[in-house]
Amino acid sequence: MSASYFFLLSDPNVQYVALGAMLLTGSSALMGTFALLSKKSLVGDAIAHAVLPGVCLGFILAGTKEPLWILAGAFLTGALSVYLIDFIVHNSHIKEDTAIGLVLSVMFGAGIVLLTAIQKTGNAAQSGLDQYLFGRAAAINRQDLLVFGTTSVLIMALVIVFFRSFTLLAFDRHFAHALGFNVKFIQFIQTTLIVLAVVIGIQAVGVVLMAAILITPAAAARYWCNSVKTMLWLSSAFGMISGLCGALISYAAPAMPTGPWIVVVASVIAFVSLLVAPEKGMLSRSLRQRRLQQTIAQENLLKTLYKLGEKNEDFLHERTAQEIMRNLKSARPQKLLRQLLKQGYVERNNNHWKLTEAGYLRAQRIVKIHRLWELYLTTYMNIAPDHVHDDAETIEHLLTPELEKELERQLGYPSTDPHQSQIPYRKT
C-alpha cells in the first residue's frame, strides 16, 4: 500500500489535492483549538451547516460554480449564523444551546431547499453542487490551491498576532476586559477566522462533517499537552495528517467522498489519544490505578508485620508466611512478600520473613498516619471512634509528607489515638 501511495504522490494533480487538503485541515484545526477552549464547539457546527444556503445563493447569483462567489456566499451566511445565535441569546429567554440548534437546523433546512430547487432547474452547470454536502477533495485544482494557501497563511498569521488575546479571551474573558483589551474586537476577529476556516474547508470536507474537522484534532491534542501553544502545534499536525490521508484515500478510490475519510482518520487519532496519552489517557489512568492498589496492598502487609511486632515489642522479629497470612486479608501474600523483598523492605531467611530497617520506618509512618487521622476525625469532625477506622485505612496510604506534618501540628503531637493505641513517631 505504501508503494502505491508513494506513486500517487508523484502525480501533480494528487499533489494539489494533498496539499490543499492539508492546508484546509491544518488551518481549521488552529481555529478549532480556540473554539474548543472557548467552549464554542457547537457554534462551529452551526456555522458549518449555515454555510450551505450561502453556497447556493452564491451559485444562483453567479450562474456557475464560480469559487469566489460561492465562498463569499458561504462566508456571509456562516457569519450571519453566529450573529443570529448571539441575537437570540441576548434578546430572548432562549438558552445558548437551544439557539444554536435552532439556527443550525433552520439554516441547513434553507440550504437543502435551495439546493433541491437548483437541481430541479436542470441547469447543466449545477452538477456537482451537492458535493458541498460531503466534500470532494479530488476536485481541488491549482486555482483553489491559491485561495486555500492565501487563507491558511492569513489564519496562521492572525493566530500568531492574536495568540495572547484569543487565549486570554477563552480563559478569563472578564480579566481581559478588565485589562482594557478590546474584547468585542478580539471576538470579532476570532469569529471571522473560524467562519473563514469553515468556509474554505467545506469544498474538501462538506458542510455536514466540517465541525468534526474543526474540533476533533483539537480534542485529540488536548490529551497530550498542558499548554495552548503545544496544543495549537499538535492540533494542526493532527489536522494535516487527517487531511493528507483522507485526500489520498478518496483520490485512490474516486467513489469515496473525502469528508468522511478525513473524519475517520481524525477520529482514529482522537481515539488513540484517548487511550494512550500519558497522564490523561485511559491506559495510563488505569495503570496508575493498578500501581496504587499494589502499593496499598504492600503497605498493608508492612503494617501487619508492624502490628505483630507491637504485640511482643520486637518489630524486627522473624515470622513465617503462615503467621503473616493469618493476620492479613490478601489474596496473594506470597507475591506481595516477594515484591517487598525486591524493594528492600523485608528480608527472607528460609521460610521466615522480617522487616528491614527501611520497612520498619515505612510501616511506622503508615500506622502513625492511620492513628492520627482517626484522632483528627473524632476531635475535629465529631465522628464516633468506632466509625473512623475505614476512613483512616484509605487516608494512611494517601497523605503527602506536607499534609502529614500539618496533621501532626494541628493535633499537637498526641501520644494515643481514640482507641488508646500508641501513636508511633520517628525518633530523631
Add this chain to the structure above:
Amino acid sequence: MDYAIEIHDLTVAFDRKPVLWNIDAHLPAGKLIGILGPNGAGKSTLIKTIMGLIPAGSGYVKIFGQPLKEVRKRVSYVPQRETIDWDFPVSVMDVALMGRYAHTGMFGKLRRADRDIALDALRKVGMEAFANRQIGRLSGGQQQRTFLARALAQRADLYLMDEPFAGVDAATEKAVITLLREMTTQGKTVLVVHHNLQSARQYFDHLLLLNTRLVACGPAPEVFTPDNLRDTYGGNLTLLTDVANLMHQEQHPVRENKLQQE
C-alpha cells in the same frame, strides 16, 4: 481624605431586575476594605460594575477621582474562583504573566523584566515551586494564591478581590491577609469580598455592608454593630424583592429617564 473609589447613586439591574439599589459610598485609599453580605447580596455585581464589566443602570463610579478607563492599569481584579475553568491548559507561571498584560497590552512583547516581576509575585505568595504546574493540579489554596500572584504582578494601586478566601486552608488565609496588610502599608488599596463574619472584624480597616442596598459603610469598629449585621443578614427584604420581581415581569426601566433611550 483621598478616596480610592467613589460610588455615586449606583443602580444595577439584570434583565431589568435591580440587584443593586442606589449605592452611594466612598472608600478611602490605602486601606484594607471588606465587602460583607449574604449570598446573592450583589457583592460580585458591585465589584464587576466598579471594574466596568457590567454596565451601570444609573449612577457612576470614579476611581482615584477619574473614570475607570483613565486608570485601568492601576486597577487589578481577582475573579471569584467558580468562574475559572481549572481544566484550561495554562500553567501557574502563565497565569502570573497575564498580570503583565496590563502593561504590554494586546500585542506588546513580554520582556525578561516582566518574567522577573511575575516570578517575584509567585515567590511572594509561595508558589514559585509550582510555576510550571497546570492550574487544575493545585489545591484550592494554591489556586487562589496563583490568582493573587497575577494581581500582584500587575503592580496596581487598587486590588478588587472576589472571595479570595473561599476554599482556602487556614494557613493560606493567614499568609494572604498578612500580605494584603503589607500592601496597604505601602499605600495600596485592597477591596475584598468576604463571607466570614467572625474574621471580618479583625481583618479589615473599613467595611461595606451590602444587601441589595447599602446597609453601612465606614471604619470597621463603627460599622460592625449588631444592628447593622441584622440589617445585612437577617430579615429578608421582602418588599424590595417583590418590587424587583415586578419590575422584571413588567420589563420596567430602572430609571424613568431611561425610557426614551430604550
